[in-house]
Amino acid sequence: MASHRRPKQPSRTRVTVLTTAAAAAVAFSANAANAAPSEKPSKDEVKSKVDKLYEEAEKASEKYNGAKEKQEKLEKQISTLQDNVARGQEDLNTLREGLGSMASAQYRTGGIDPSVALFLSSDPDDYLDKASAMDQLSSQQVEALKKVQEKQRSLAQQRKEAAEKLKDLADTRTELGKKKKEVQGKLGEAQKLLNTLTAKEKAALDAQQARASRASERSALDDNPGTSKPGSGYAGAAFAAAQGKIGSPYVYGAAGPSSFDCSGLTSWAYAQAGVSIPRTSEAQANAGTRIYSQSDLQVGDLVIFYGDFHHVGLYAGNGQVLHAPHSGAVVRYEAIGNMTFEFGVRI
Incomplete structure (x- = not known):
């Protein structure tokens, strides 16, 4: 005899769960389709x-x-x-x-x-x-x-x-x-x-920095007579020594003669002039007489940057500094205005 029993209906709870899951799946698919792809930084x-x-x-x-x-x-x-x-x-x-x-x-x-x-x-x-x-x-x-x-x-x-x-x-x-x-x-x-950049983008950044460095070098070396004050014997000798290291790579913890960090360059340069100054930029900030006006700076004076004194270079004249900037860069000229100037130090 054939059975006339009615098929079992799904429970209310099961229907609700299935409906919710389906709705979530549809919403996820819609959001995924409409979501904009993450943009690569410029x-x-x-x-x-x-x-x-x-x-x-x-x-x-x-x-x-x-x-x-x-x-x-x-x-x-x-x-x-x-x-x-x-x-x-x-x-x-x-x-x-x-x-x-x-x-x-x-x-x-x-x-x-x-x-x-x-x-x-x-x-x-x-x-x-x-x-x-x-x-x-x-x-x-x-x-x-x-x-x-x-x-x-x-x-x-x-x-x-x-x-x-x-x-x-x-x-x-x-x-x-x-x-x-x-x-x-x-x-x-x-x-x-840096690895997210294309070769073309990297080349463009390098070219941009090279142009800026050449402009700073011209500004320092083509200074109008009398615009910048020459350094003392020690300062002048230290600056000349540092000039001989233009193009040397920045390496943290290095103090010459083939690679430098910022205070490594300045301490090495003054050592070549026969003067011993402290190793760190913070200590160099207290190594001599402070000069607070840029117009009073002389070539070869130490130039201290940022409120915590974590960067130092040598004044190059005409608002330029000769320094070891950071990892990935080399000893080069740069405009003082590119960094936060605190004061100079005359040794």
Whole structure:
């Protein structure tokens, strides 16, 4: 017999779920069809973002330079302290041997009790007090023991200082690693952005920068007589040395002779003139007399940029600066107005 049972109807909940899913699918398809494809940033937008990343990288680079300089100073100080401690220990051993010899000689002549040797090896202060109270020490021994006490105190202080500097060195090395990682991260981001440009766009940016650099060089070298003041002997010699490095690549942490970062170039240039200035741009900002008016700048003066002093160059005359700009660039001339001028520094 044929069954006349009515087919089972879908539940209200199932119908609702299916309807909602279908509606969502239709809406998604419509949105996908109508959505505009993500636009590729323009050449100028990429340049602006890359310049910002380079500036951030340079800030980190100068912090890296500061940590590196501190590390080198600490390593020298620790080495000196450790050498002093080693020599001091030898002196202390010699003094103790001398005291032992005197004590032995006294014992052989029926003098001081040999048990006082315990005090010599453990606590000279206590030994001196007790033995003096018993009137068992000669003036020669008192003087020798005082020398032992002084040497022990000196050694203890030097060991403490060395331990503190070793801890400081460990912290500095940690900071150095962080700053290096930060610099590399910023440069990596910049490179990714540059890789989005076509070969033609990259060539256009390079040509644009080359034109600007040539214009700055002409402006500096073709300066009208009297417009810019010549630098002092040291400043002039430093500037001449830096001119010889035009075209050298920027490399963070580098201070010549084949590659430079901003403060690496200025410190190297002044070193060629026989003048030692600090390694970082922040420290160079305090290395001489500040010149706040651009009209008073002389060729070879340091020029400090940005509020945190993270960039420095050499004044080239006629409103131009000779500097190592950033990663991906070379030592070149540039208009001071392209950056935020803070002040000059005359060494």
